[in-house]
Amino acid sequence: MFLIFFRVQAELKEAVRTWPHTDPLSWAQRTTAVTLLNRLDQSLEKAVAALKLNDPKYYREFEPLLTWTFWTIPQEWRTTDPSLVYPSTLTSECYDEQLSDKCLTLLLGTWKMNGTPCIVTKPCRDTMTRFGCPCYSLSHQLLYFMIGRMVILICGLAGFSDFHKTDWLQHILRLQDDEVGCFGRDKSFISQIIGDELLEQLQPHRRVKRREKILPDGCSSHMTAVAVGALGGYLNFHLTEQDITKRPLS
Template sequence: MFIYTNMKETRPKLDPNLDGPNLKRRTSMLNLWWKILVVHIFVFSLATNFHVTSALPMPTNNSSTELIETLIKAIGKAAEFFKDSYKDINVDGLFGLQVGEGQLKESARRLTTTRWLNTSESWRNQLQKIITKMSDVLNLTLDNNLAKDNAYTEEFLRLLKQPFHFERQAQQIGISYNSPPHHIDQNLVYDENFGDNCLARVLGSYIENNRTLPKCTVTKDCLTYMMAPLTSGYYLTHQLLYFIFIQKIGCEGTGLLSQFSERPTIRDLERDFCRRIYQEAQLLTKQKNMDAADQDLFTEQTLLCAPLGFLDFIRTDWMKLVLSMQDPSGCFTDKTTLNIKESARSTSTMRKLMREKFMKGGCLSHKSGLGYGVLTIYLNSLIQDRETNGY
């Protein structure tokens, strides 16, 4: 789910119900890696309790005010675009919009309780207008997707019918610029079908033998797959997404997840995922020209890690980078890969609705949803920073 790639699958699809020698050998190897990974995460989580690198400086009061106003303007422009294009927003894009709605509501609440006298009322009024507009957009978009593909939309309906709020715990990941990159296996490519089945089991929408399994169903195969080491890119972000869903649905401490009641906890796993994701994001932003596919991955990385409270992702230069990606129309486009439209339509490894979808003017549904969500995350973080520091 929420994946955009035109990479070809290099290995056979997995079936969660498959039981055979190949899967057993695969599971055995992953189990070994899993044990090694758990030890690594535990040691790292202990280390980060005692040593945390200093965060990149947040903007000053004046520059923060200017950046907040720029973000509100950009978010409002995107909202206007989505109002006119809701029929073309797929489930991918809808998730990003629900993340954005959750962030905007948190921002508006903070502005209501703060004692700022000058700009806060104006900001609050602007946000309330955007929230109201986007509430209508979200309802229309959800109804439209239910009408187009009821079965698939229903599978993720629990997450799509209301604003998405993260369990935020502010902290730094604790890596320096000179930290060596994590090791990866380039042959590991995310299997969307298998991954979606694992996500659906957690959400309580997976149907097996004509019976809908209860929420928080976590199988050994899924847990092993979602904890595989040496992953990167979209595989890595979807591993994180799996555990975010587990927390969101309230599955912690149940079944196989009871092993995470003590260190390493699920929060430790999330920190380790985001540590690796941050290193990848750094490499992406060091490119002289970040192409559209890397922009999509970068915004997905930020969308998942920043609202969890990992302050390393809240960087002024990254905020300006995402703002520069936005089209004057308010959406996010692909201006660098000319043949992606055909690839998105024909690549067999992408699911029907979870591929990127072109909207009017060359805008992209998935990327626009991600970009919108990230802008709201940045805004909420800046407002919270001002609230915390009292300026």
């Protein structure tokens, strides 16, 4: 989910570029957005440098995605088809981190040096098109096709307007920690992750968790990344809604 922050960076840059600033309030809001963008630019620059140093293999495989210029911002909004909603979902995740990473590198052509891009193997196709996948698995299926669409040329990030419901936004904001502003700052959740990390240290050959990192202030890096990505989509959507020139005629 580290990749989501680059999508947010693209969302913020597009928002700053198109922000209406014909009155003092809009201008002040845009100034705040610019400040946030500058902080994000600096943070991501440091994060990429640290990733390159600490995990060079991951950096090499996902380097094409580690820049805001890769992520295309939708210029028009669509709506989803309610008839495609799953009547029910699986009770467990159908996601495998190693396979998902491999499928993405096959799309990007980073599976080896100067590798051929746009490769879709049967295991990748079966996993990424499997029906009924819940939560985390579904988000990675969406990410896979978003990346494929941008190389081969998840919801609101792909330009679907009906994913930006006001009550959903309110729910996201209620989940935000009042003290530090992050997401997933839950003691029971933190205890579970710490326990998993200890178990992984004691049994190094046992893989018990994803690339989840608990930040120094106790926040969930994964949940924060997902929430921030969603908020970036809301920002871009609401700016579009305020621009009457981008609204449909009927």
